[in-house]
Amino acid sequence: MITGGDRTRGNDDSHTPLPRSFFDRPVLEVAPELLGRYLVRTAPDGQIVLRLTEVEAYAGEADPGSHAYKGRTQRNATMFGPPGHAYVYFIYGMWFSLNLVCGAEGHASGVLLRAGEILTGGEHARKRRPKARKDTELAKGPARLATALDVDRTLNGTDLCGTEEHAPLRILAGEAAAGTQLRSGPRTGVGGAGAMHPWRYWIDQDPTVSPYRPHQPRRRQRSLDSEGRKI
Numbered sequence: 001m002i003t004g005g006d007r008t009r010g011n012d013d014s015h016t017p018l019p020r021s022f023f024d025r026p027v028l029e030v031a032p033e034l035l036g037r038y039l040v041r042t043a044p045d046g047q048i049v050l051r052l053t054e055v056e057a058y059a060g061e062a063d064p065g066s067h068a069y070k071g072r073t074q075r076n077a078t079m080f081g082p083p084g085h086a087y088v089y090f091i092y093g094m095w096f097s098l099n100l101v102c103g104a105e106g107h108a109s110g111v112l113l114r115a116g117e118i119l120t121g122g123e124h125a126r127k128r129r130p131k132a133r134k135d136t137e138l139a140k141g142p143a144r145l146a147t148a149l150d151v152d153r154t155l156n157g158t159d160l161c162g163t164e165e166h167a168p169l170r171i172l173a174g175e176a177a178a179g180t181q182l183r184s185g186p187r188t189g190v191g192g193a194g195a196m197h198p199w200r201y202w203i204d205q206d207p208t209v210s211p212y213r214p215h216q217p218r219r220r221q222r223s224l225d226s227e228g229r230k231i
Contacts, residue, residue, distance in 0.1 A: 014038065016173045020161045023083035027102040027109035031057035032184070032201040034100070034111060036177035038119070040170040041149040048121030048149055050139055051174060052113060054202040054209045056187045058099075060108035065187060065194035068108035079108040084161040086169055088146075088153050095143035098151045100160065100171070114142050114188070114200070117208045125149070141210040177203050191215030 018037065023030055032055075039050045058066040060079065067076045067089065078087045079101055087099040087110050103109040116139045118125050125138045125148035132138045139145040146152075151169075160171045184198045188210070195215055202209045 014172060014174050017161060017163055018084075018171045018173060020082070020084045023100065023102050023161070024104065025102065027057045027059055027111060028199065030100075030102045031055050031111045031199065032182055033176060034113075034171075035182060035201060035203050036175050038172040038174035039113065039116065039149075040172060041121075041151070042166055042168055042170075043124070043150045045127075046121055046124045048124055049119045050116040050145070050149065051119055052116045053206045054115035054200070056112040056114055056201070057199040058110050058112065059199075060103070060110075063109075063194055063197075064192050065190040065197070066108070066110075072108070076108065078157050079110055080106055081157070084159060084171075086155055086158040086160060088151060088156040090153065091143070096146040096152050097142040098146050098149070098155075112142055113145055115140050115202070115208050115210050116145055117206070118148065136207040140208050185212065186214070188213050189215050191217065 034052050034055050037052050039052060041048045041050070060066050060068045061071065063069060068079050072080050075089065078085060081101060082105050083101050083103060085101045087101055088096055091097055098113045099110040100113065101110050118135065118138050122135060122138070126132065128150060129138050129144060129148050137144070139148045155168060158169045160169050162170060181203050182201060183204045184201050186196050186198060187200045200212070
């Protein structure tokens, strides 16, 4: 829920940027510990602070569900770089998704940011997501999160560990979710060998968490002849 005040002002520690060493660890350690942290997006029209409530881990070349599974390409090169940077990609020719690079440089693991609660700057998010029926839906799902925060490929490679307050993207310590709040399960829409890895993490009962959807194989479109019959 978007509040009138700034909930991130509860204590000074919550405003401390997460150090690079936080991200320079195995992705399955980093991912659940991101829940409850604050993602700060500073854009020309204002700033948004979002509390992370749902993420997914992708283990690079060891993970069939990862973009890096088949090695380095021009598209996924950022994943092979230093930890603590943003990896932004375009999906289905329609939406952007925001990921955080984790682990040692060269291992290409990362965490997809799936959902969050907007704490401040809701007026900016609503301008970008005018069809959202309620505030809890503004960043409910990776495409919605990226849209609400005005994230696109221009932010690919951005360092999220900087201390500059006007940096476009930062991750602050926030208030890490307690162990009893955490849940895990299969990743949304991932099929094949990685389908059942319980690498999706979320805060239990949080209304901003997106619904789980299993992988659905795409049906190949069949051509029609001049009379409308399938060829």
